[in-house]
Amino acid sequence: MSSQSSPRTSDQEKTKKVAIVGGGLVGALNACFFAKRGFQVEVYEAREDIRTAKNVKGRSINLALSYRGRQALKAVGMEDQVVSKGIPMKGRMIHSLSGKTSSISYGTKSQYILSVDRANLNRTLLFAASQYPNVKLNFEEKLQHYSAEKEVLTVIRSDSSTYEVSQDLVVGCDGAFSTVRKQFMRQPRFDYSHVYIPHGYMELTIPPKSGDFAMEPNFLHIWPRNTFMMIALPNQDKSFTCTLFMPFEDFEKLTTGDEVLQFFKKYFPDSIPLIGVEALKQDYFRLPAQAMISVKCSSYHLGFKCVLMGDAAHAVVPFYGQGMNAGFEDCIVFDELMDQFHNDTSKCLPEFSRLRVPDDHAIADLAMYNYVEMRKHVNSKWFIFRKYVDNFLHFCMPKTIVPLYTMVTFTRIRYHEVIQRSNWQSKVINTVLLVMGASATVTGAFLLFKHLPKSLNIQQLQNWNFGFK
Structure with missing residues (x-):
């Protein structure tokens, strides 16, 4: 990788050590950023090495890579590699109850998001990090405790033995249930909240048909049913990963294969031949419905030697496709601050919190809202009309009017500014x-009365029913 050849750091700064807790997407990307800067980087991941593991455990919801995430990947020279393995999705394909489909574009013809596989992306990022000579990846080594006072990490190995390490900077990328964040919880004036939404998710699969995609691949397919929905994203192997989102009590009502089949016949009839009757009956009960959590906290730094990023700082529900993108944007924002403040973490960390907390709280709220839009509003004629109006005005005044989805997905306008x-x-x-509606009404009334017969008197006008019974 060409980016390895010129780390932006002095010889003295090369001795700085960074411990990244968590080897998931954000942790692996962060390893690349810090290694590129010339720091000595150690990554501690509780799971086995995903690059060699036979069975990958963990979440498998497909990811939607968009502009913010792509910019972060571009900064470490990985955008093209990742994009080449993604499948472009240029809009939503809405499936009605009758099976009729209609599309809603995300933006202009050139704008699209990418469906990417979580496990493959994680492997790619870890492999990229391992190519730096100043990165060490430690797998099946879990953070047991972090002491901010002593600046010491206690790590437990798979054989239950423990050891302690000291680093100049600790970066907590260990997910929504972060161990690093537990140290923050002990500090005064640290705000924290989490919410489990009352809806769960379950994954199903639409296999390839005759060696090709069973549906149009360049769309995010949605079956919106007001209080619940199903979506499908394309995969490289020509299959689709379907995700059913609905209240837990609705999942629990379906206890037999026949009940599941009847449910799908009622709400998702066109998906049954795509999934397969027997596969549907079996896959529905393969795993229970999974929970979704939204995490907010403030601040993201502890002193000048510890910082939270990704889900550890701001887990969001998946309905805006921004969880990974927001986490990747954390990495590039921090990297930009390190440039601005010449690697002075005493200035970078407080500024990172100041910038990212309002933005990440904003995307958490937007993600909650977008679930309602996806499962309900896309059925509304007013919603479709407003989409056309917004896109038309954006075309006419591209700098003045920018649709909400465009700002979130295709720009790096700060999330909280997007809402404003x-x-x-x-x-x-x-x-x-x-005003236009009122003007049209007044104009219509004026034209109507202008063309009334001059001999028409008030009594005749009152008796005229204008065609209404």
Whole structure:
């Protein structure tokens, strides 16, 4: 990798040691960023090495890679490699109850998001990190405790033996149930909250048909059913990963294969021949419905030697496809701050919290909202109309009016600014539409009365029913 040849650091700074807790997507990408900067990097991952593991455990919801994530990958020279393994999705394909489909574009013809496989992306990032001579990857080694006072990590190996390490900077990328964050919880004025939404998810598969995709591959397919929904994302092997999202009590009502089949006949009839009757009956009971959590906390740094990133700082529900992208953006924002402050973590860490906390809280809220949009609003004619209006105005005034989804997915406008700008745009557009509607009504009335017979008197006008019974 060409990016390894010129780390942006002095000889003295090369001795700085960084411990990254968690070897998932954000941890592995962070290892590349810090290694590129010339630091000595050690990654501690509780699971076995995903690059050699036969059975990959953990979440398998397909990921949607968009602009923010791509910019972070580009900064370490990996964008093209990852993009080449993704499948472009240029919009949503809506499946009605009758099986009729209609598409809603995400933006312009050139704008699309990428369906990427979580496990393959994690392998790619870990392999990239391992190519740096100043990176050491430790697998099946779990953080047992982190002492901020002593600046010591206690790590437990797979054989239950423990050892202690001391680092100049600890980066907690260990997920929604972060061990690193537990140290933060002991500190005064640390705000933390988490919410389990009342809906769970379950994954099913649409296999290839005659060696090709069974549906149009360049869309995110959605079966919106108001209180629940199913989505499907394409995979490299020509299959689709389907994810059914609905309230836990609805999952629990379906206790037999026949009940599952009847449920799908009622709500997702066109998916049955795609999934297969027997596969549907079996796969539904393969694993119970999984929970989804949203985590908010503040701040993201502890002193000048520990920082949280990714799900450890801001786990979000998956409905905006921004969980990974927000985590990757953490990496590039921190890297940009390290450039700005010349690797001075005493300035970088507080500034990172100041910048990212409001943004990550904003995307957490947007992700919650987008679930309602995906399962319900896409069925609304007003929603479709507003999409066309927003896109038309964006085409006419590309810098003044930018649709909410475009700002979130295809720019790096800060998330909290996206919400502010979207609210302002909605007020302006709704006002214009209201004025136009009122003007059309007045104009119509004027034209109607203008063409009435001159001999028509008031009594005749009152008696005229204008075609209404």
